[in-house]
Amino acid sequence: MSQKINRLKGMYDVTPEQVWVWQKLEKIVTSVLNQYGYQEIRFPILEKTALFHSAIGEVTDVVEKEMFTFETRKGDSVSMRPEGTASTVRAVLQNGLIFNDPQKLWYNCPMFRYEKPQKGRNRQFSQVGVEVFGFDGPDVDAELLLMTHKMWQQLGIENVRLELNTLGTAACRTAYRDVLISYFEQHNDVLDEEAKRRLHSNPLRILDSKNPKMQAMIDNAPLIEDYLSDASKAHFKGLCDILDACGLAYEINPKLVRGLDYYTHNVFEWITDDLGAQGTICAGGRYDRLVEMQGGKPTPATGFAMGVDRLVELILDHNLWEVGPQSQVFLISDKMVSKHQVAQSAEMIRDAVPGLNMMVNMGQGSFKSQFKKADKSGAKFAIILGEEELDKQLYSIKALQDRSFGQKQMSFDELVTFLNSELTV
Ligand code: ATP
Numbered sequence: 200m201s202q203k204i205n206r207l208k209g210m211y212d213v214t215p216e217q218v219w220v221w222q223k224l225e226k227i228v229t230s231v232l233n234q235y236g237y238q239e240i241r242f243p244i245l246e247k248t249a250l251f252h253s254a255i256g257e258v259t260d261v262v263e264k265e266m267f268t269f270e271t272r273k274g275d276s277v278s279m280r281p282e283g284t285a286s287t288v289r290a291v292l293q294n295g296l297i298f299n300d301p302q303k304l305w306y307n308c309p310m311f312r313y314e315k316p317q318k319g320r321n322r323q324f325s326q327v328g329v330e331v332f333g334f335d336g337p338d339v340d341a342e343l344l345l346m347t348h349k350m351w352q353q354l355g356i357e358n359v360r361l362e363l364n365t366l367g368t369a370a371c372r373t374a375y376r377d378v379l380i381s382y383f384e385q386h387n388d389v390l391d392e393e394a395k396r397r398l399h400s401n402p403l404r405i406l407d408s409k410n411p412k413m414q415a416m417i418d419n420a421p422l423i424e425d426y427l428s429d430a431s432k433a434h435f436k437g438l439c440d441i442l443d444a445c446g447l448a449y450e451i452n453p454k455l456v457r458g459l460d461y462y463t464h465n466v467f468e469w470i471t472d473d474l475g476a477q478g479t480i481c482a483g484g485r486y487d488r489l490v491e492m493q494g495g496k497p498t499p500a501t502g503f504a505m506g507v508d509r510l511v512e513l514i515l516d517h518n519l520w521e522v523g524p525q526s527q528v529f530l531i532s533d534k535m536v537s538k539h540q541v542a543q544s545a546e547m548i549r550d551a552v553p554g555l556n557m558m559v560n561m562g563q564g565s566f567k568s569q570f571k572k573a574d575k576s577g578a579k580f581a582i583i584l585g586e587e588e589l590d591k592q593l594y595s596i597k598a599l600q601d602r603s604f605g606q607k608q609m610s611f612d613e614l615v616t617f618l619n620s621e622l623t624v
């Protein structure tokens with residue numbers, strides 16, 4: 200008995216009705232990245248599991264419970280990438296890319312996390328990420344924020360706000376960490392199991408907890424700003440000053456932390472209220488310690504990752520874009536015209552008008568049924584190849600939406616001129 204096999208939970212297909220949104224979004228985002236001189240890097244889907252354990256950290260949601268990890272036939276543990284920073288750092292070190300040179304890099308690829316699927320949270324999801332190596336900021340940190348803002352503008356996304364905070368240098372973080380641990384210890388009775396487990400390994404992450412029972416205690420926790428050195432404050436002020444000068448609005452959220460140990464100085468999130476609970480569309484910050492922790496020489500670094508699935512959802516849910524490209528021209532033919540004559544004419548037109556999006560009727564059919572298909576395709580014009588037209592080497596062209604245009608006969612050269620001026624993009 201045959202059995203229908205469906206896709207895995209938390210995975211999705213992008214159907215032709217939606218794929219144009221992905222394509223257009225990728226085109227816009229890539230063009231902005233080019234505008235700022237960033238270069239693409241590609242890395243494998245599979246890496247050694249140890250890479251993520253060491254670069255992301257053992258005591259994190261991703262490594263503790265979200266990775267797709269399995270053994271190869273030889274018994275080596277490998278994992279599907281859950282994010283891009285670890286692989287980018289490995290790749291720049293392995294390829295000697297940051298030996299003497301700074302790098303401004305981006306990637307756009309699917310990531311895999313075994314999470315509880317819900318709106319805006321999938322098990323395969325795409326991220327556009329940017330990682331910059333060799334600049335200690337804050338000018339480059341500001342550039343990243345201005346660049347993401349430019350992306351929202353060009354994508355037509357308006358309802359989005361920037362939240363910003365600083366974690367200071369490693370020394371500031373360590374001082375703050377100790378204060379946080381003793382504060383949480385005083386409130387041991389309110390801590391949930393996860394918080395207790397993270398108390399000594401990753402106390403900053405507790406501030407990120409979504410557990411409502413801990414919110415009041417978290418709200419009263421000491422703030423990092425009281426433990427920042429003058430140099431840390433100056434770095435953050437430098438960033439805010441550039442944003443102010445460029446008129447980019449932000450809110451300082453003293454509770455915003457990135458749980459990972461390697462984060463230093465500024466951290467940020469772009470958040471929208473238009474997506475419900477999963478409103479963070481882009482998150483990032485400076486991670487000056489990671490390259491050294493991964494065996495490279497100390498190299499300042501900063502970056503972000505944006506959730507492409509959430510952006511697509513935002514665009515579709517709120518109809519931010521008009522319906523995407525459809526076929527522009529539909530070629531129909533009389534049944535007396537042979538299929539090889541149709542194919543030859545279609546090829547001649549495509550060669551002469553390379554930007555044209557033209558669909559050719561396949562199989563037989565009355566004019567009526569062919570016109571129906573042409574209408575359904577959304578095409579603006581139908582080109583009609585009839586016996587009479589073929590004899591006179593003429594093409595009939597009919598507007599499918601604009602009634603005032605009617606139907607016209609043209610020579611091949613006239614048709615080419617018409618299509619080139621009317622339709623190519
Ligand atoms: P959260 O706290 O929501 O789990 P995170 O800290 O795990 O977020 P990051 O690792 O910073 O998220 O990923 C950067 C961005 O990638 C997120 O802001 C979000 O837009 C997107 N993202 C992360 N996980 C998913 C997922 N499972 N499905 C869809 N998008 C995701």
Ligand code: MG
Binds near residue numbers: 260
């Ligand atoms: Mg997560």
